Amino acid sequence: MKLQGNNLFAAVTALTALGFMQIGYDNGLMGGLVNQSAFNKTFDSPNSTMVGLIVSIMEVGAFFGSICTAFIGENIGRKKSIAIGVVTLIVGSVLQATAYHRAHLIVGRIVSGIGLGMVNSTVPVMQAEFAPKASRGLFVCMQLSTLNFGILLVYWIDYGFSAQTASYSWRVPVILQCAFLFPMLVLLLLVDETPRWLAAHDYHDEALDVLRRLNHGKMPDSDILALHEDIVRTVAVEKAIGAGSWKDLLKNDKIQSQRRFFIACAIQIFQQLGGINAIIYYSGTLFEKSVGFSAHMSSLMSGFLQTWFFVASFIPWFLIDRIGRRPLLLSMVSVMAAVMVVQTALIYQVQNSTAIAHQCGIAAAAMLFIFQGAFTIGFQATVWFFKVYPSEILPLRLRQRGSSISTAANWICNYLIVQITPPAISNIGWKTYIIFAVLNTLWVPIIYLFFPETKGLQLEDVDRLFAGDDEHVAAELFAAKPAVEYAEMAGKEAA
Numbered sequence: 001m002k003l004q005g006n007n008l009f010a011a012v013t014a015l016t017a018l019g020f021m022q023i024g025y026d027n028g029l030m031g032g033l034v035n036q037s038a039f040n041k042t043f044d045s046p047n048s049t050m051v052g053l054i055v056s057i058m059e060v061g062a063f064f065g066s067i068c069t070a071f072i073g074e075n076i077g078r079k080k081s082i083a084i085g086v087v088t089l090i091v092g093s094v095l096q097a098t099a100y101h102r103a104h105l106i107v108g109r110i111v112s113g114i115g116l117g118m119v120n121s122t123v124p125v126m127q128a129e130f131a132p133k134a135s136r137g138l139f140v141c142m143q144l145s146t147l148n149f150g151i152l153l154v155y156w157i158d159y160g161f162s163a164q165t166a167s168y169s170w171r172v173p174v175i176l177q178c179a180f181l182f183p184m185l186v187l188l189l190l191v192d193e194t195p196r197w198l199a200a201h202d203y204h205d206e207a208l209d210v211l212r213r214l215n216h217g218k219m220p221d222s223d224i225l226a227l228h229e230d231i232v233r234t235v236a237v238e239k240a241i242g243a244g245s246w247k248d249l250l251k252n253d254k255i256q257s258q259r260r261f262f263i264a265c266a267i268q269i270f271q272q273l274g275g276i277n278a279i280i281y282y283s284g285t286l287f288e289k290s291v292g293f294s295a296h297m298s299s300l301m302s303g304f305l306q307t308w309f310f311v312a313s314f315i316p317w318f319l320i321d322r323i324g325r326r327p328l329l330l331s332m333v334s335v336m337a338a339v340m341v342v343q344t345a346l347i348y349q350v351q352n353s354t355a356i357a358h359q360c361g362i363a364a365a366a367m368l369f370i371f372q373g374a375f376t377i378g379f380q381a382t383v384w385f386f387k388v389y390p391s392e393i394l395p396l397r398l399r400q401r402g403s404s405i406s407t408a409a410n411w412i413c414n415y416l417i418v419q420i421t422p423p424a425i426s427n428i429g430w431k432t433y434i435i436f437a438v439l440n441t442l443w444v445p446i447i448y449l450f451f452p453e454t455k456g457l458q459l460e461d462v463d464r465l466f467a468g469d470d471e472h473v474a475a476e477l478f479a480a481k482p483a484v485e486y487a488e489m490a491g492k493e494a495a
């Protein structure tokens with residue numbers, strides 16, 4: 001018997017939560033292992049350049065996984081895309097956990113990256129297409145917390161094994177990620193394909209069936225029929241104006257597909273170049289090399305930092321659907337820029353051993369906590385990995401392709417940051433933070449001028465938002481809207 005109502009939505013939420021937890025686990029995994037004696041003994045004490053390659057090469061795999069999903073994901077659907085990604089991740093995890101040479105480990109990292117890119121490109125789209133509009137941001141922020149829990153979990157697992165000298169001290173944390181992957185395969189057997197993908201591929205009866213089961217006991221059938229009509233009409237209008245092919249990503253059609261695609265890519269690039277993954281991946285290195293803590297204290301502080309990252313991720317639960325995406329982005333990116341300016345001055349004092357170097361080291365450690373808190377409230381709540389904003393901003397028939405390409409842009413920028421951070425810290429020291437300060441400052445006016453608000457909108461309403469200047473297209477898109485609004489009002493009155 002197929003799931004319905006809260007059971008169906010709970011299964012979808014559990015599936016995407018495990019996917020996000022896996023993303024967090026993979027992102028935090030190597031940061032806590034590369035400084036361990038057992039890891040360095042196995043792989044012949046790699047220098048900073050080789051460490052950067054080992055850690056960042058997964059991003060290259062994720063880039064290709066995202067590109068692959070852009071080509072095949074829209075055709076095979078959200079469920080199959082996630083399934084292929086999960087199986088690939090399992091293979092990559094086994095390859096990494098059994099490695100005895102650098103080349104073997106690097107191949108395993110690439111394979112895992114391909115699977116991660118596929119999962120990362122798809123689970124946010126599935127979550128956005130299933131979640132109700134009024135609380136879509138809240139549900140995605142809940143998934144944000146599971147991602148941060150994955151980072152928190154792996155950092156403390158790494159710390160727990162850090163005193164061990166046998167190779168199992170790094171192999172066990174690597175293979176433990178399968179604990180998330182096998183349950184995902186089970187859940188994929190229970191959940192349905194998203195109703196919007198079904199409607200976009202002319203499975204209208206199946207889409208209506210999923211909508212009815214998903215909203216069983218939550219809204220009257222008239223409301224469900226109106227929502228189905230709205231989705232089908234939006235698909236029809238997008239087809240009529242040609243939105244859906246690869247070339248349409250770069251064509252500014254009547255619903256501004258090109259502009260929406262560029263916004264989706266830009267917001268992904270901005271959050272990566274701001275420096276967050278330099279901190280997540282190398283927090284132990286930053287505490288040790290920049291701030292001046294001992295190796296043990298640096299490892300312990302990294303665990304506390306990721307614990308705070310998890311705790312802070314609960315803050316946007318109460319904000320994102322109340323005050324919106326733009327206010328969170330603008331305020332928190334401004335805080336991130338200011339923190340990096342202060343951090344530059346503090347690290348300068350530490351690295352030049354001035355009279356106030358000790359006090360500045362403590363303050364610099366605090367700045368990392370403030371930076372990650374601001375990031376999770378602003379960027380992460382709306383963009384990072386969950387892609388609330390990119391998933392909301394893209395047209396339905398371009399959503400998977402656009403999301404996958406924007407994710408690929410995310411991963412390639414992530415690769416660059418993760419690759420250059422160790423050499424930058426070793427060679428230019430405190431000046432590294434100037435780069436992040438300048439970039440975060442640059443994002444603020446761009447977001448203010450070009451990024452619209454999507455709070456409280458049905459995904460189909462975003463097409464209406466961007467078609468505002470074209471009266472004919474807007475009229476077509478709004479044709480079903482009165483029926484939707486009437487049904488929603490009737491449902492509220494009945495309740």
